[in-house]
Amino acid sequence: EQQLVESGGGLVQAGGSLRLSCRIGGRTINDYTVGWFRQAPGKEREGVACINMNDRRTFYGDSVKGRFTISRENTRRTVYLQMNNLKPEDTAIYYCASDFDLITGAYHLTTDPYESWGQGIQVTVSE
Numbered sequence: 001e002q003q004l005v006e007s008g009g010g011l012v013q014a015g016g017s018l019r020l021s022c023r024i025g026g027r028t029i030n031d032y033t034v035g036w037f038r039q040a041p042g043k044e045r046e047g048v049a050c051i052n053m054n055d056r057r058t059f060y061g062d063s064v065k066g067r068f069t070i071s072r073e074n075t076r077r078t079v080y081l082q083m084n085n086l087k088p089e090d091t092a093i094y095y096c097a098s099d100f101d102l103i104t105g106a107y108h109l110t111t112d113p114y115e116s117w118g119q120g121i122q123v124t125v126s127e
Contacts, residue, residue, distance in 0.1 A: 001026075002024055002029075003024070003026060004118035005025075006118045006119070007020070009122050010122075011124045014125055020036070020080065032101070034099075035096065045095070047111070068084070079096060086123075095118050096117075097117045098116045
């Protein structure tokens with residue numbers, strides 16, 4: 001199991017930007033898929049974006065397409081989530097997760113494949 005630590009959350013006004021980071025511990029990360037999820041109070045955990053750490057293939061949830069960008073920097077063992085044009089409905093706890101899988105697919109926007117999770121970080125977008 002890997003250790004994942006999120007950072008970069010906070011409070012921002014609507015229309016603003018934040019960049020989340022997910023630092024990944026453990027063994028080699030090249031054979032993994034890493035995803036970002038979020039969970040608002042009273043709602044189910046939602047897939048935001050995912051990336052293949054080897055070929056950089058990405059998938060995005062419909063609610064964030066065109067506004068969020070996932071990227072990775074393997075030398076720093078870090079996956080980023082750049083969030084632009086934030087809306088109040090983006091307010092949630094954001095989690096990163098990893099799955100030992102060479103192939104990244106749309107199913108990686110669901111929670112089922114993932115073995116390891118970070119502790120989560122709060123993102124709050126005010127009106």
